[in-house]
Amino acid sequence: YKRLKGFNVLHPMGYDSFGLPAEQYAIQTGQHPAITTEKNIARYREQMDKIGFSFDWEREVRTSDPSYYKWTQWIFIQLFNSWYNNKCDKAEKMETLIAEFEKNGNANVNAVCDEEVKNFSAADWKNFSEKERSDMLMHYRLAYLGEAIVNWCPQLGTVLANEEVKDGVSERGGYPVERRSMPQWSLRITAYAERLLTGLEDIDWSEAIKEQQRNWIGRSYGCSIRFKSLGGKSPEHDIEVFTTRPDTLFGVSYLTLAPEHPLVEKITPPTHRDEVNAYVAYAKNRSERERMADVKKVTGVFTGHFVIHPFTKEKIQVWIGDYVLAGYGTGAVMAVPAHDERDHTFARHFGLPLKQVIELPEGWNLEKASYDEKKGKVINSDFLDGLEVEKAIEICISKIEENNFGKGKVNYRLRDAIFGRQRYWGEPIPVYYENGIPKTMEEKDLPLELPKIDKFLPTETGEPPLARAQDWKYKGKYEYEKTTMPGWAGSSWYYLRYMDPHNDTAFAGKEALEYWKDVDLYIGGAEHATGHLLYVRFWTKFLKDLGYISIEEPARKLINQGMIQGRSNFVYRVAPLFVWGANSPEEKAVLPAIFVTKSIRDQIAHGALDEKISNEIHSTGISLFKKLNPGKEFLKFETIIHCNDLHVDVSLVNNDILDIDKYKKWSQDIVEPTFYNEPSGEYICGWEVEKMSKSKFNVVSPDDICNEYGADCLRLYEMFLGPLEQSKPWNTNGITGVYNFLKKLWKLYEPFTSPLERSSPANAGPGEAAPSKQELKILHKTIKKVQDDIDRFSFNTSVSNFMICVNELTDLKCNKRAILEPLTIVIAPYAPHIAEELWEKLGHKESITYAQWPALKEEYLVESAFNYPVSFNGKTRFFHEFDLSLSKEDIEKEVLALEDTRKYLEGKSPKKIIVVPGRIVNIVV
């Protein structure tokens, strides 16, 4: 902590390991439902006191480091003022785009967004109002304000990340969560999709991470196809689909739109309107409920609208189905039930026709399953007949383009990244509003620090906490943006700030940037694969485009350390109760807070719940709900009996038995929970071994081990547990082995640690004798192995090698300075505290950190002979020592002359003799 502070860079992520102090602070002063506990606050303070670090607590929390905030905000402004130029595939300053508008008014040049912007003349541009211009430019900015669908939790007053939502309710507290479209600041990472993908080829990252990023970006090549409406409606009613299989165009039997598709309203004829509206309303709420009930139901509705097949001119039905995602491609698909599994399911369910257009393998039954393989000959398809699928795709696209029905296109799964958070902590977004137009602050006014507020909760009207700030206005009159940046903003560039942390005039100076360039080795968790590790690449490419840095990728090599796993405990909560009101048909979901045992949970999961228990849960749910809403009448109650596995803090659990009183204090359930206990009267929690993490409440503090064995022992033990990249469950079974090793190590230094016969060069004691050849060999063997281990990041074997070394030196009773001094240096990176201590005992005034790594002298390692294993047909039979200077032929001759050899040959003559010098002798009989 001190060291970081010395660099004057303190990132919110840096706080994280101390237990989210910002949230702790919030708890201490306000009532924000944060994740942490009083105990952690106390511990954090204690830690800070221990290292003698005092600071302005309140200010630290508000702005961990103003200068760092400043440059994060500065980068945001650069993103806001930049757009993406498809022509040269890079970011450019906004002025160039504006100049282009002013010159020829054509907004369609290099549109980075999917939204079509209408053509207008240069004169029109000049006549646009400021607001109109602002809206227009928003479509191009790399940081933009746009509508985004988010998980909104009204009770908590915040947007939740997907992983914070479980089965339609918030993981903490179980409050309902709705999907809502809200204006959100977003970053146009999609503009960099292609470069983020191709850039992976040049970096030394694990294949798993690269593949995860590739899947996340999800590049697919296909084409868009426009279907004209039947009956000559305006081109605005054309439906555009995206497909990767244009070769199956002649197999289309209907089109499907996502329920949220903007055209739904326009194309539906009055005859079908009611039905369609009802379905769209149903679909909105469906996904969450479906997930709860865990049933994959096929749903959809016919719109009553028809389109025309671009080639055959056939009439094609248009349907709405919620298996089509609004957010991907065009939000509409051409359905080819014969060759797409999802279309097949849908078509079967609604009795829509199948049209085969690809030759099937022998014995394939199209009625049962679609044939999705991208292999085979195209049939029944006019000009595509007889072609192989791949060729057909190519030809079909060119034909479509020729006829102007659509065009070849690359689509990405990657979405833009939502950048605003309805929270207090985090860098404020440096934006203010003038007449409703968002504008960025001037650089000289940065940093924008977080204002003081009285509470960390959202306002009564649902605005973020920053809306509570009094008189918080830019230049005294303009409202600031009220959301703050997410944690990944600062973490996307902190490596650059480390290069030049005190720079006041730039995020980092040119000279420093040129000197340090990229990160040589980045060690981090694999869980950041599609988050931080993608964003940091994005920001790096962006800053390079603007010419601020010269590197294209942030980190050359990436190693994912394995996660230490912990044993988590679970409670099983029954999913919400649905209530239909007496006066309005509105549906409501509430959480009854009923907890069932593992065995009941399993029954539910297998759909085999005992009817008696099911009824009991139902009535318990109703009575809990009535208690919450006294005197109200309801039409109908329905309990969706489905279980959420909820993590419960391991400190509330003893031997898997839940302390129910402690649980009630700890949880945030709205109603008094009801527990279905085991026959023994206890509630037994479930358990699982998984990643150790705050959010899983299974963190075991290392403090106890530090107190008992010391920090070095903990550190060595963690390394000794296994390879760096491997995940391993935390258990302390083997720690005594490491502890014994450290004690043995200390004993070797007796002449220097014992006050009686303290040795020093001036006063030649027992430690000052000259080392023997054997001792030097042990030392240099260790140096060599440890150097190799460090190169391979194989720290677990280093610890073994130290153990071997210390065991051997102990056997020789070697406690000579000439051996121990270099050994101390080599061990220092692994056990820094004990090494520092021993270094001092050896009489050094300066820290061991500054000592020179001992030079490896190979001459001590040279062997003159080797004890060869002699094997017959690959089976080792005996050993014999040969001089290493002997040639293959000499060894061959000598081996054959051996008594043992004759014994194992059993009179047969050897067919062949293989001699690998220094390794093995193998005789083939």
Next chain:
RNA sequence: GCCUGGGUGGUGGAACUGGUAGACACGCAGGACUUAAAAUCCUGUGACUCUAAAAAGUCGUACGGGUUCAAGUCCCGUCCCGGGUACCA
């Protein structure tokens, strides 16, 4: 389903480019010291067969094949486990 990493003693793991499988530890068993316990130290410890013992032999790196003088390591197929991801058209 797809992608990805793995499967070695009772346990964590070692064996780098094919060349003595099980290093180093934990655990366990026996012993020394001790009134006793803890701590410490010593010895043994993959399975099986044979033997009074020593010695010797057979099997053995998830399973089934293959390449090779030689396979934990390379190739083909199968099974299992962990991680990621999922109506992405």
